[in-house]
Amino acid sequence: MKKIVFCFLFVLANMIILHAQQPADYVNPFIGTSNFGATFPGPIAPRGMASISPFNVAGSQNLPLEKDSRWLSNPYVHENTFLTGFSQVNLSGVGCPDLGVLLLMPTTGDLETNHLKYGSTYSEEIAKTGYYGLNIDKYNVKSEFTTSKRVGVSRFTFPKGQANILLNLGLGLTNEQGAMVKIVSSTEIEGMRSVGSFCYNNPEAAYPIYFVAKFSKAADTFGVWKKPTKYKGVEAQWMPYNGKTRIMKNATRMVVGDSIGTYFSYKFDKIETIEVKIGVSYVSIDNARENLEKETGNKSFETVYKETYTEWNKLLSRIKVEGGSKENKTIFYTALYHTLIHPNTLNDFNGEYPEIKTGKIGKTKNTRYTVFSLWDTYRNLHQLMSLVYPRQQSNMVKSMLEMYDENGWLPKWELNSTETFTMVGDPASIVITDTYLKGIQDFDVQKAYKAMLKGADQIENNPLRPGLQDYIEKGFVTTKNKGSVSTTQEYNASDYSISLLAKALGKKEDYKRFKNRSVSYQKLFDKNLNLLHPKTEDSHWYEPFNPLSGANFEENIGFIEGNAWQYAFMVPHDMKGLVKLMGGKKKFTKQLQKVFDSNQFDMANEPDIAYPYLFNYIKDEEWRSQKQVKELVKEYFKNKSNGLPGNDDTGTMSAWLVYAMMGIYPLVPGEPKYAITAPMFDKITIQLDSKYYKNKNIIIERQLNNNGNISKIQLNGKVHKSFFVSHENFVNGKLLKVIQN
Amino acid sequence: MKKIVFCFLFVLANMIILHAQQPADYVNPFIGTSNFGATFPGPIAPRGMASISPFNVAGSQNLPLEKDSRWLSNPYVHENTFLTGFSQVNLSGVGCPDLGVLLLMPTTGDLETNHLKYGSTYSEEIAKTGYYGLNIDKYNVKSEFTTSKRVGVSRFTFPKGQANILLNLGLGLTNEQGAMVKIVSSTEIEGMRSVGSFCYNNPEAAYPIYFVAKFSKAADTFGVWKKPTKYKGVEAQWMPYNGKTRIMKNATRMVVGDSIGTYFSYKFDKIETIEVKIGVSYVSIDNARENLEKETGNKSFETVYKETYTEWNKLLSRIKVEGGSKENKTIFYTALYHTLIHPNTLNDFNGEYPEIKTGKIGKTKNTRYTVFSLWDTYRNLHQLMSLVYPRQQSNMVKSMLEMYDENGWLPKWELNSTETFTMVGDPASIVITDTYLKGIQDFDVQKAYKAMLKGADQIENNPLRPGLQDYIEKGFVTTKNKGSVSTTQEYNASDYSISLLAKALGKKEDYKRFKNRSVSYQKLFDKNLNLLHPKTEDSHWYEPFNPLSGANFEENIGFIEGNAWQYAFMVPHDMKGLVKLMGGKKKFTKQLQKVFDSNQFDMANEPDIAYPYLFNYIKDEEWRSQKQVKELVKEYFKNKSNGLPGNDDTGTMSAWLVYAMMGIYPLVPGEPKYAITAPMFDKITIQLDSKYYKNKNIIIERQLNNNGNISKIQLNGKVHKSFFVSHENFVNGKLLKVIQN
Structure with missing residues (x-):
């Protein structure tokens, strides 16, 4: 009986999606992603806490619409070309920079943690209600995204060879600094990122966003990187590592810093797909984990996408x-x-x-x-x-x-x-x-x-x-x-x-x-x-x-x-x-x-x-x-x-x-x-x-x-x-x- | 019966302490605190994880034995005079700077978070097995310290008026940077501090020390301060707060940064004593809390001191x-x-x-x-x-x-x-x-x-x-x-x-x-x-x-x-x-x-x-x-x-x-x-x-x-x-x- 009901629902869900010209099918999330509209093309559930946006506003490749060279309030600009990740919380259509943090990025080959070096152009960009996808040119990684209300779901299809999934907690649209991260296991990361000072105002009220990330496959190797502030003066002479990025292999204890991130690396002998679910919360890591479990638990990318699409379509x-x-x-x-x-x-x-x-x-x-x-x-x-x-x-x-x-x-x-x-x-x-x-x-x-x-x-x-x-x-x-x-x-x-x-x-x-x-x-x-x-x-x-x-x-x-x-x-x-x-x-x-x-x-x-x-x-x-x-x-x-x-x-x-x-x-x-x-x-x-x-x-x-x-x-x-x-x-x-x- | 046993033990403990010329009574913890001996005069239990040292190596007042102006490996130098806190974990007699962090400091009057300003000279310094005390001249605060194996216990006697207890997580002897803090309630703080890079070596292995601090009295007001890294370039012009310390009142969410700290403030209308217990752990905040509870629970300063004294005396x-x-x-x-x-x-x-x-x-x-x-x-x-x-x-x-x-x-x-x-x-x-x-x-x-x-x-x-x-x-x-x-x-x-x-x-x-x-x-x-x-x-x-x-x-x-x-x-x-x-x-x-x-x-x-x-x-x-x-x-x-x-x-x-x-x-x-x-x-x-x-x-x-x-x-x-x-x-x-x- 259950099986029949499930099949029926599945067919129904597919019908809804396949049936053309539903209100949700008309949505073009690219509208407003240029001319300072400040919307983002990535997926979000209706009034969602989480959202995923391609992040292409860092790096001189994106000048003049580069985030640090001017007042820029959006994580994505349609005419820009240099992608440095996918931010997991974003503001839409605002006039001041904030959020645009928790940058997930797939790469291949040797580990590189500098976004100016690991960034890439992209192609085959698709944006629709509850779904965004593109191909990362440099790595030939197909990247797809959907979200539930409080969870971003990313799906990366890697070619054979070494694959890396970076979570960059330094780079971000916000001008707040500081993050904490702890690798819980070879499939899970928890942490926080400071955000706030919206419109360069009220920095005393800067606040954390907490997150838990779960990976569908256990990493072969993992670690944290940290680029500390450069020391000046007397002590600097004894620090050959001064100001340089450190790769902290197998790090499973808490790391904090203004410029930190994690990497999960894999060795694939064939094309492989990994899903990453990132639950967020403004209260606590525990709540971020609960959000992730309750909303997306064992659901596949497809299921989350269909649910979000359906919710959108109902509202629209x-x-x-x-x-x-x-x-x-x-x-x-x-x-x-x-x-x-x-x-x-x-x-x-x-x-x-x-x-x-x-x-x-x-x-x-x-x-x-x-x-x-x-x-x-x-x-x-x-x-x-x-x-x-x-x-x-x-x-x-x-x-x-x-x-x-x-x-x-x-x-x-x-x-x-x-x-x-x-x-x-x-x-x-x-x-x-x-x-x-x-x-x-x-x-x-x-x-x-x-x-x-x-x-x-x-x-x-x-x-x-x-x-x-x-x-x-x-x-x-x-x-x-x-x-x-x-x-x-x-x-x-x-x-x-x-x-x-x-x-x-x-x-x-x-x-x-x-x-x-x-x-x-x-x-x-x-x-x-x-x-x-x-x-x-x-x-x-x-x-x-x-x-x-x-x-x-x-x-x-x-x-x-x-x-x-x-x-x-x-x-x-x-x-x-x-x-x-x-x-x-x-x-x-x-x-x-x-x-x-x-x-x-x-x-x-x-x-x-x-x-x-x-x-x-x-x-x-x-x-x-x-x-x-x-x-x-x-x-x-x-x-x-x-x-x-x-x-x-x-x-x-x-x-x-x-x-x-x-x-x-x-x-x-x-x-x-x-x-x-x-x-x-x-x-x-x-x-x-x-x-x-x-x-x-x-x-x-x-x-x-x-x-x-x-x-x-x-x-x-x-x-x-x-x-x-x-x-x-x-x-x-x-x-x-x-x-x- | 229980009461009698307790009384007996109490008398016994007192007898041990009062009985002069026990081996532990001969110990002079000031030995080695000068001439680069690099020992510290504050209390530690035998082979303790926690220890408390007065910290007087920061600030130009302490030149030439100032920590940033030379290679200096100790949190305390006997001939120095400018005190900026009491570090809760310390190394004894080593040749490279590390630890010397979690700096507790009592002050009075208006809140001041810059250690160069809130620091003070001190007098009436006493150091003996398991106990250290002094009077902070600027604030007339009697400060006493003892420790169990994994918990530092501080007792501050404040004059009438506004009293503040600062926990500075930026300042430290280590040259590692970064801390996290979260005020759990008006009597409790939890967090971590990064330490490591001993001898300016192997910075990839920098690691956290976790802590939980419990106060014997609820703060009237509390908060976190954060001095962020200064922005340069275009964005700095919109940031009147650029590089300035922020006071984040009532902050109860996680704050991270290289230069952060907490303050607990009180308004006293008479002389008042506050005890602060700080449990530490290299594993987790939960373990730090358990260490604190299991070792010192409801024990008074005196009890902890006597237990530690007794343990020392037995060994010596x-x-x-x-x-x-x-x-x-x-x-x-x-x-x-x-x-x-x-x-x-x-x-x-x-x-x-x-x-x-x-x-x-x-x-x-x-x-x-x-x-x-x-x-x-x-x-x-x-x-x-x-x-x-x-x-x-x-x-x-x-x-x-x-x-x-x-x-x-x-x-x-x-x-x-x-x-x-x-x-x-x-x-x-x-x-x-x-x-x-x-x-x-x-x-x-x-x-x-x-x-x-x-x-x-x-x-x-x-x-x-x-x-x-x-x-x-x-x-x-x-x-x-x-x-x-x-x-x-x-x-x-x-x-x-x-x-x-x-x-x-x-x-x-x-x-x-x-x-x-x-x-x-x-x-x-x-x-x-x-x-x-x-x-x-x-x-x-x-x-x-x-x-x-x-x-x-x-x-x-x-x-x-x-x-x-x-x-x-x-x-x-x-x-x-x-x-x-x-x-x-x-x-x-x-x-x-x-x-x-x-x-x-x-x-x-x-x-x-x-x-x-x-x-x-x-x-x-x-x-x-x-x-x-x-x-x-x-x-x-x-x-x-x-x-x-x-x-x-x-x-x-x-x-x-x-x-x-x-x-x-x-x-x-x-x-x-x-x-x-x-x-x-x-x-x-x-x-x-x-x-x-x-x-x-x-x-x-x-x-x-x-x-x-x-x-x-x-x-x-x-x-x-x-x-x-x-x-x-x-x-x-x-x-x-x-x-x-």
């Missing part, structure tokens, strides 16, 4: 698109795939995870998520999760509240239970409000509200909102603080969300107070420029001031990663107010159009990504939104390695694309509504989770006549007169139909 | 000396104490130890000894152990045979299961033969013999005997190899021992062969110089040759750590041959006397330490031996920190003194006989171990008339006509009486 199938080009389906599903990488799982199989700041080990029954790049993701990614994956979004909010419990503050830019304090603003409040107002309410909203107020009101020792006193007293952050205008706008956006939640919770006083606070940016509006303008501590305009300076990451007194144009409209919650400030609808439209026409619009960064949708606020100008969105998708999103406009920002750019292609966009973070533009498929079916939504699914259809502007919108068969739709009406409806001229 | 009491000055008793018992430090215990409480070379963990039911500085100790230390502590000596031989099993070779200079390959010769054969011929035979002598033959005969890939082919073919090692004459002499000495064992085992052929080989030094005898002279590969005298060069560690083609004079007589097994070579007894005596008269005799190094006794070979010249020994003891051995002639050489110099003061000396290593000179006490009673000896004890008495030369020797009441006595006759006798004019 939550949105079914029909009637679009293969290219469009590819960029769509790849974008959706990219939104399901971060935030990722932090807890081990047994539920344990490192708490933030306390130094304690916590335990969760749900998923503890990590990698909250909230300055990015508050704008659209969490909104997409609330719509399509509300259980995940609920757990993300719960994770954020756990952080508040542990650390006393909601997260800002949380990375593996460290607060990196990267970027500005107080975005957690927006994410939580947005989630709550969309009906995902199975978390402690009173606690969340208390946490928001603390961030919004505590003037002294507030790590989330520097400059808060000025902001509260004057209405704006002054030039005493970096990015004073941007920061004011971010606080406004957060305060707007807090006001919405206050209202929902019946807290009328707070509602009014925060509503008021949310439009204080108006004090920075400079009528002469028709733009926002930084103010000094004594409330005068900061001069000299060039509204153009600040683009392309140029330092700018008032703005973070942008200039006055790119921030001019970043108050989507107060378009009415801004229209008035700018002198009416016409002037507003003109000014907004100028952002695009004068090439100030930056698709590669977050502050202005909602701008294309803002024309929807002006009657009869909605066509401009449709036009801009269409043009931007065409120009910046492609089925190519450079198919993202820049950093994916842990899926934010991809979430933008997913929404853009569905023809809806959550343009006011915190407020449960969508702007409507033209969908890019004939039919889009979004499955809804019955735990949170009463309908099984919602459908978006387009009726495309001449591929022109929207002439009519229907909701559930009835004419819908607005170019906005509330989340409630949308998810409780059946069909949003968009008819284009 | 095996030789009872009467009728000598307090000074003489002090230098005698301190020397005996120094012979009971190395070889020391390597195995953990549970019997586990790291095997040599294999990388495996072995398990012993006996004691696995380590730190075999055999080039030194083969000359007299093991002979002393065979006489007074034969069970220890038996286990040392067993340990050496285990090393052969594990590594394929007998040890040469073994250090914590690494072979340092320091010095020349093949001394293990001598130690084993000497032990066997003294009747300590409860080891596998056939295996030992096989091991000896391997070292003596295997020409290819023989790590023990470089130059062996020349030695066998030509009779001498040529100048192709360093120290060719010395090495020849060492091989001769080993071969002589092998011949003795071959004879005892009835292996006649081998006996002849090795007896022959043992006098091949004669081919290097240069009649013109009346000294040994190196020969080149084509068997010519090496020229130019200056017999005086090579003293004081000057590099010398033919000799290791000595010159032609210091090696001239280092063939004690062939005095008859040498006398003949030198042209008869008169010329021999004249030449030997010249060594002393021309200041060529070096009391501080091993090659010539038997020379004072060689006059015993010449009838009517024995008085010269008596005179030299007496003068040397008086000149070089004192109850002062500079009371050793130089490096104690893991007890070899001390063993020389013990024998010298007893009036006997084992002048031919391997041959069970003693030269007789004048004892320096009226009565010396050596307890004999009934497991190996039939008599309970043996007594040496002197009858001192005018403090002159020996006029008569009596053995068991009968006139003994020789100035030598065989080990057999000696230990089976009752009384050796020496009558002096």
Whole structure:
């Protein structure tokens, strides 16, 4: 009986994989691996802790995109050619270097531990959902990779002769140093690697990633290498070995160092295949071992791959698109795939995870998520999760509240239970409000509200909102603080969300107070420029001031990663107010159009990504939104390695694309509504989770006549007169139909 | 009942301690802590794995005896003044820096992690058997130390205010780098420190020492500091923290690095005492923890101290000396104490130890000894152990045979299961033969013999005997190899021992062969110089040759750590041959006397330490031996920190003194006989171990008339006509009486 069931399941699994054109089959993991997209092409399970990326950013062969010669935040660049291993934990689409460590590398022949010497070009590169493979030219080793949530699985097919599998614990993308390793037996290694200092910040919070590696075949010989720091001065004269790499054969005791690694060597008299499973954990070696055993135990490479593929396909199938080009389906599903990488799982199989700041080990029954790049993701990614994956979004909010419990503050830019304090603003409040107002309410909203107020009101020792006193007293952050205008706008956006939640919770006083606070940016509006303008501590305009300076990451007194144009409209919650400030609808439209026409619009960064949708606020100008969105998708999103406009920002750019292609966009973070533009498929079916939504699914259809502007919108068969739709009406409806001229 | 027994034991323990003039009370651990004696004044249990030494060799305040500015092999120098901690594992009386790590240091006030800043002068220094104490001037912290075999126990008495206990894992005497640490709780730390590269040699074999530290009071705050390596180049510009020490508060995850440490801080509102127990292990953290628990569990500082004192006193009491000055008793018992430090215990409480070379963990039911500085100790230390502590000596031989099993070779200079390959010769054969011929035979002598033959005969890939082919073919090692004459002499000495064992085992052929080989030094005898002279590969005298060069560690083609004079007589097994070579007894005596008269005799190094006794070979010249020994003891051995002639050489110099003061000396290593000179006490009673000896004890008495030369020797009441006595006759006798004019 069992055998029959097994066979049936096996056939079924094969059917799923063999059946072409499943959502998971459209994913092209190479998208974003060039043009600083900072995604990686290797396998990861949905929201996996482990991931495997080819590592080709070390060595002068890879100049100019070489990790030590510039600010480079990704383990892999598509146009690079010199491979030095396969990193087992990676960040996707971030702007700062970190992780990219535990570099596994197969070589042949005599042992060589210098990555600049053992590195190689490669060919026959294949990347697909849950699988990556290539051939290493120098050694003719076929290398294939898949992962479960916390385990990377590598399969190397070696030619006859001496084969080596190196685990390099020195080389890495992170700029942290230090590792520990212990060879447990001829089939097992355990250890840790220090990582952290994300964005060259908060190095005190550098932390370990623990690992256990298991090999399918016992090594014939093994050892550890260590390249110690070079001694200077008197003692150096007695040290012929000074600064040189040591090969420590048979080493089975603990070795630590900044530049260490292990080798497992084999003598093969025929072609042989070895599988290496590497379990990781942020808690302990024991947990890394348990993760490995529980998730992959005796499973083959194929089995792990199929399971991960199946999990991906199930998730990606939550949105079914029909009637679009293969290219469009590819960029769509790849974008959706990219939104399901971060935030990722932090807890081990047994539920344990490192708490933030306390130094304690916590335990969760749900998923503890990590990698909250909230300055990015508050704008659209969490909104997409609330719509399509509300259980995940609920757990993300719960994770954020756990952080508040542990650390006393909601997260800002949380990375593996460290607060990196990267970027500005107080975005957690927006994410939580947005989630709550969309009906995902199975978390402690009173606690969340208390946490928001603390961030919004505590003037002294507030790590989330520097400059808060000025902001509260004057209405704006002054030039005493970096990015004073941007920061004011971010606080406004957060305060707007807090006001919405206050209202929902019946807290009328707070509602009014925060509503008021949310439009204080108006004090920075400079009528002469028709733009926002930084103010000094004594409330005068900061001069000299060039509204153009600040683009392309140029330092700018008032703005973070942008200039006055790119921030001019970043108050989507107060378009009415801004229209008035700018002198009416016409002037507003003109000014907004100028952002695009004068090439100030930056698709590669977050502050202005909602701008294309803002024309929807002006009657009869909605066509401009449709036009801009269409043009931007065409120009910046492609089925190519450079198919993202820049950093994916842990899926934010991809979430933008997913929404853009569905023809809806959550343009006011915190407020449960969508702007409507033209969908890019004939039919889009979004499955809804019955735990949170009463309908099984919602459908978006387009009726495309001449591929022109929207002439009519229907909701559930009835004419819908607005170019906005509330989340409630949308998810409780059946069909949003968009008819284009 | 139990209570009564306990009280009785307690009183008894106190009585032992309070009773003055016990052997252990004479020990002055400051002897040898100056003049490069390289002993340390802190506590250690007999043959302990753990020991605590004040560490005062770092920082310019300690120049010229500062560890990084010169070759310095000791953690403590008596005349230095700047203390930077208390190291928890140390080597005693060695010539190369290693260990001297795990530096515990109490401070007060604000946290300071730079040892150059937190270091202090000290006062009220007390050192006695099993106890060391001082007051740290800068912080007014009374600091006291004791140890069990594998656990260091520190007791700090802090004034009111902030107290800190630092565990510095960066600073150390070893030139190895790297440590790992993990704060387990507010009372416990675990970790490891890399050590090794003894004598700046064999760095591939660097190895970890693991530790667990337990604090008697929970820290109010704790953390880890880390000073990372400084980045250079492009990335450094984004790292304001580049190369700076980080304070990682509440860190409870693993931290690694070359320069790391932990701090435990307290706020005291009155004077408070904290005890810190640090268990160590060369196997694992778990074993370090078990060592700590099993040896010291809930024991107080006082209890541990009393137990260790009692164990020392019992061992030291095996030789009872009467009728000598307090000074003489002090230098005698301190020397005996120094012979009971190395070889020391390597195995953990549970019997586990790291095997040599294999990388495996072995398990012993006996004691696995380590730190075999055999080039030194083969000359007299093991002979002393065979006489007074034969069970220890038996286990040392067993340990050496285990090393052969594990590594394929007998040890040469073994250090914590690494072979340092320091010095020349093949001394293990001598130690084993000497032990066997003294009747300590409860080891596998056939295996030992096989091991000896391997070292003596295997020409290819023989790590023990470089130059062996020349030695066998030509009779001498040529100048192709360093120290060719010395090495020849060492091989001769080993071969002589092998011949003795071959004879005892009835292996006649081998006996002849090795007896022959043992006098091949004669081919290097240069009649013109009346000294040994190196020969080149084509068997010519090496020229130019200056017999005086090579003293004081000057590099010398033919000799290791000595010159032609210091090696001239280092063939004690062939005095008859040498006398003949030198042209008869008169010329021999004249030449030997010249060594002393021309200041060529070096009391501080091993090659010539038997020379004072060689006059015993010449009838009517024995008085010269008596005179030299007496003068040397008086000149070089004192109850002062500079009371050793130089490096104690893991007890070899001390063993020389013990024998010298007893009036006997084992002048031919391997041959069970003693030269007789004048004892320096009226009565010396050596307890004999009934497991190996039939008599309970043996007594040496002197009858001192005018403090002159020996006029008569009596053995068991009968006139003994020789100035030598065989080990057999000696230990089976009752009384050796020496009558002096």
